[in-house]
Amino acid sequence: MANGKNQKYYDKPIRILIAKPGIDGHDRGVYVLARAFRDAGMEVIYPGLLPTPESIIETAIDEDVDVIAISLLNGAHMAVFTKVMNLLKEKKANGIAVVGGGIIPDEDKSKLEKMGVTGNYGPGTSLNIIIEHIKKRAYGAREEKWGKSKKTK
Amino acid sequence: MGKEQKNEIGRVISGIKKGDRQSISRAITIAESAPEMFASLIKPLYNPKKEARVIGIVGPPGCGKSSLIAMIAPKLTAMGNKLGVIAIDASSPFTGGSFLGNRIRMQDSLSNNKIFMRSMASRGAKGGLAAAVMNAILVLSSAGYDYIIVEPVGSGQADVDILDIASTIVLVLAPGLGDEIQAAKAGLMEIGNIFVINKVDLPGADKAERDIRYFISTGPAEKRQQNIVKTSTVSREGIDELAQAIIEHEKSVDKNEFIKYRFYMETLRIATEIFSEHIDHLKKERPKWLETSLSEATDPYSAAEKIIKRIESDEKL
Numbered sequence: 001m002a003n004g005k006n007q008k009y010y011d012k013p014i015r016i017l018i019a020k021p022g023i024d025g026h027d028r029g030v031y032v033l034a035r036a037f038r039d040a041g042m043e044v045i046y047p048g049l050l051p052t053p054e055s056i057i058e059t060a061i062d063e064d065v066d067v068i069a070i071s072l073l074n075g076a077h078m079a080v081f082t083k084v085m086n087l088l089k090e091k092k093a094n095g096i097a098v099v100g101g102g103i104i105p106d107e108d109k110s111k112l113e114k115m116g117v118t119g120n121y122g123p124g125t126s127l128n129i130i131i132e133h134i135k136k137r138a139y140g141a142r143e144e145k146w147g148k149s150k151k152t153k
Numbered sequence: 154m155g156k157e158q159k160n161e162i163g164r165v166i167s168g169i170k171k172g173d174r175q176s177i178s179r180a181i182t183i184a185e186s187a188p189e190m191f192a193s194l195i196k197p198l199y200n201p202k203k204e205a206r207v208i209g210i211v212g213p214p215g216c217g218k219s220s221l222i223a224m225i226a227p228k229l230t231a232m233g234n235k236l237g238v239i240a241i242d243a244s245s246p247f248t249g250g251s252f253l254g255n256r257i258r259m260q261d262s263l264s265n266n267k268i269f270m271r272s273m274a275s276r277g278a279k280g281g282l283a284a285a286v287m288n289a290i291l292v293l294s295s296a297g298y299d300y301i302i303v304e305p306v307g308s309g310q311a312d313v314d315i316l317d318i319a320s321t322i323v324l325v326l327a328p329g330l331g332d333e334i335q336a337a338k339a340g341l342m343e344i345g346n347i348f349v350i351n352k353v354d355l356p357g358a359d360k361a362e363r364d365i366r367y368f369i370s371t372g373p374a375e376k377r378q379q380n381i382v383k384t385s386t387v388s389r390e391g392i393d394e395l396a397q398a399i400i401e402h403e404k405s406v407d408k409n410e411f412i413k414y415r416f417y418m419e420t421l422r423i424a425t426e427i428f429s430e431h432i433d434h435l436k437k438e439r440p441k442w443l444e445t446s447l448s449e450a451t452d453p454y455s456a457a458e459k460i461i462k463r464i465e466s467d468e469k470l
Contacts, residue, residue: 012186013249013274038250043274048257055264059256062270064178093175145179146187147157 009146014042014138015065019056022080025049026073029123033069033101036127037134053083061093066138070117071101078108085115095145097137101130154190162194169198169296174269177296181271184288188426191288198295204412205237205294205301206403209319211281211341214307216327217351219258220386221395222302226259227266228396229300237269237293240304241283244274251275255304269298281305281312287419290318310340317418320411321402323395325349326365328357342368347380347398354385431464440469 016037018030027049037044045063047055060068070084081100088096099119100112109120119133154162165183168176184191210218222238230236240255251274256263263270273283282305293301305315315322324345348369350361362381369379380398384391435443443460450456 008189009187013244013251013276034252038245038252039248041245041248041250043244043251043253043272045253045256045272047260051260052264055260058264059260061175062178063272064175064182091175146161147155 010139010142014067014135015045015063016042016067016069016134016138017045017047017056017060017063017065018069018071019047019051019059020049020071021051021053021056021084022072022074022076023050024072024074024076029071029073033071033127033130036131040131042134053080053087056084057087057091057093060088060096061091065096066141067134068096068098069101069134070098073103075103077102077104078111081112081117082115085117095141097141099134099137101125154193158187158190162190165194166197169292172296177269177292178271180292181285181289184292185273185276185283185285188285188288195288195291195295199291200295201412201416203294203297204415205290205298206321206406206408207290207319207415208300208302208399208403209315209322210302210304210325211308211312211315211322211344212325212349212351213309213327213330216307216325216330217384217386218304218307218325219255221325221349221351221384221392222304223259223262224386224389224392225396225399226268226302227262228393229302229399230266230268232400234300235298236266236300236302237271237298238263238302238304239271239273239286239289239293241273241275241281241286241306243306244276246277249276269293275306280314281308282314282318287318287422291419308341310342313340313344316344317422318415320406320408321346321399323347323349323399325351326361327352328355328361330361331364345379346402347382347395349382349384349391349395351384351386353383353390354387358383428464432460435460 018034020027020030030046034044034046045065047059056068070081072080077100085098088098098117100117101119101121103122104112104120112120118137119130121130165176165179169180180194183194210222212218219240226236226238242251242253242255244251253272253274255272256270259270271289273285275283278284286303290301303315303319305312322344324341326349348365350358350365352358362383365381369377382391382395382398384395446456446459
């Protein structure tokens with residue numbers, strides 16, 4: 001909100017869903033990220049391996065997360081991330097930001113950005129960079145739901 | 154409340170009336186993260202006739218609560234119930250963050266059966282629940298859910314707050330947790346309406362059952378018939394029996410009486426919250442009148458009485 005009356009809400013922990021849609025069983029990275037997000041004060045929801053894009057969107061809506069973080073290392077990101085974004089639009093879910101990560105070639109990054117999947121960080125990225133990006137997107141999502149806060153103005 | 158918030162609350166209320174899932178979950182977010190807005194949200198929605206039955210699944214960490222819920226939830230929906238699940242995990246006392254992992258065991262079962270599920274972090278609440286659990290129950294009840302399973306944080310001996318909200322409490326234990334002395338201890342062991350020994354595929358299950366039977370046999374005669382269900386989420390043994398035991402116990406509960414009790418406990422909780430908000434306000438700033446009464450008071454009790462009088466007479470704090 002413009003005058004920051006809603007500041008309390010902005011200070012509450014960020015809720016984030018981490019998921020690896022599609023056939024990709026490399027979950028070590030997910031646990032590293034989950035731990036880092038938890039230690040950054042976020043509430044991290046991890047639904048386990050092999051969720052479908054449909055179940056990711058259902059989960060994100062039930063859990064009312066601020067951010068969905070999706071990652072793939074198997075090369076299927078264009079197909080699967082697109083599906084996630086389409087479903088999100090179909091369900092008219094507002095106030096949920098999507099960030100991506102994994103093995104994503106540079107030429108795909110701008111296409112993903114256009115779709116609304118931002119970040120798209122690869123292996124070796126500093127955790128701080130990822131966390132800062134997620135915070136920015138989460139506050140953006142909260143603005144969509146509740147109007148501007150002092151912090152993000 | 155600002156205009157944007159009022160609009161959002163209005164949208165959420167009409168969404169819940171239409172059964173819109175995102176509105177239901179947004180209402181729970183308001184309960185969790187913007188509780189000062191919750192009253193204006195729930196007042197137009199609340200209907201005592203719609204209050205859901207709440208089943209608590211309690212037990213120590215790692216005893217298999219989430220896995221059991223994944224298996225009994227579809228049984229309850231198959232009977233025609235609209236079911237919601239609220240599962241709570243601990244928040245870090247250091248960073249406030251939380252890893253909400255209950256879904257891992259339940260995801261497929263929930264998705265396949267269209268069950269609403271919400272993970273909650275305890276956010277510093279003691280007693281095994283989160284501060285917003287009761288309000289989340291009000292939201293789901295208003296949205297037409299008739300059964301809600303609540304899974305508190307993996308319980309310690311004294312985490313018994315679930316008593317205030319659940320009319321059936323399933324206490325889940327597993328082999329290897331301790332002997333008959335542990336079973337005899339007060340607190341958690343007393344609150345179960347149904348005892349479950351899970352993981353009976355593991356060694357030690359018979360001994361665990363003996364210890365619990367022994368504990369029950371030392372109690373009052375009318376409670377000696379208490380149910381012990383042996384389950385395994387690996388072999389699926391005892392799952393039907395547990396679902397049946399829950400339904401049977403719910404039949405034995407006078408729902409209206411219990412709802413009245415929960416209403417009463419809820420009223421006390423809200424009153425406490427409002428009261429402590431007043432006190433929190435005084436912690437942040439010390440108004441002039443308080444300075445005066447502090448300097449005039451002969452002892453801290455008299456000063457505290459002044460504050461209470463002021464709250465009672467609705468004067469500005």
